[in-house]
Amino acid sequence: MNIASNCRVVVFLFYNQYVISKVVSVEKLMPDSLGVIDSPYLHITEWESNLNYLPQFPGLYGSEYQELPRGRVLFDLNAQVFKVIMDESIFNKRKINLIKTSFGLGETTVKYYTDPH
Numbered sequence: 424m425n426i427a428s429n430c431r432v433v434v435f436l437f438y439n440q441y442v443i444s445k446v447v448s449v450e451k452l453m454p455d456s457l458g459v460i461d462s463p464y465l466h467i468t469e470w471e472s473n474l475n476y477l478p479q480f481p482g483l484y485g486s487e488y489q490e491l492p493r494g495r496v497l498f499d500l501n502a503q504v505f506k507v508i509m510d511e512s513i514f515n516k517r518k519i520n521l522i523k524t525s526f527g528l529g530e531t532t533v534k535y536y537t538d539p540h
Contacts, residue, residue, distance in 0.1 A: 431526045432462040433496040434469060436476075436488060437513050442525050443476045443491075445469045449498050458501040466493050494538065496526055504532045511537040 432452065435444035445464040454460045469475045470488035477484065494509025505528055507519075514537055523529050 431496065432460055432498055433526050434462050434464045434466050434493070435495070435509075435522070435525075436466065436470070436491040436493040437510075437518065438476070438480060438483065438491055441480075442521060443480070444525065445473075445475055446526065454498075454500045458499060459506075460498040460500060462495060462497075494522075496522070496528070504534055506534050506536060508536045508538045511539075 431446045432449055433444050433446045435442050437443075445462065447462055447464070449460055452460050452463070466488050474484075492510035492513045494507060494513065497506045497508065498504075499506055507522055507528075509522075514535065519535060523533065
């Protein structure tokens, strides 16, 4: 792989001005048959079973993950580009910059896509 060692693939949710995420290093994963590296984590599992928003946001206890805008960061090994797929409501410059900073994407090529979820 020709990528920075600090790069991550991620499942994330936005709550107010914060990113709630589950991150894994790209170097620890294998690409699928199309050459895409995706996080092994699921939004629903991290929210409902692992409660990864606690203790930082205890007021969210009992809420549903579908209530928050969410997305994922993937890596396309063949194109050597990260792909951020996210809810249209968070597709703005400030939140994109927060995503890039939070997940070590500052010096890499990133493409952004909206997802109806």
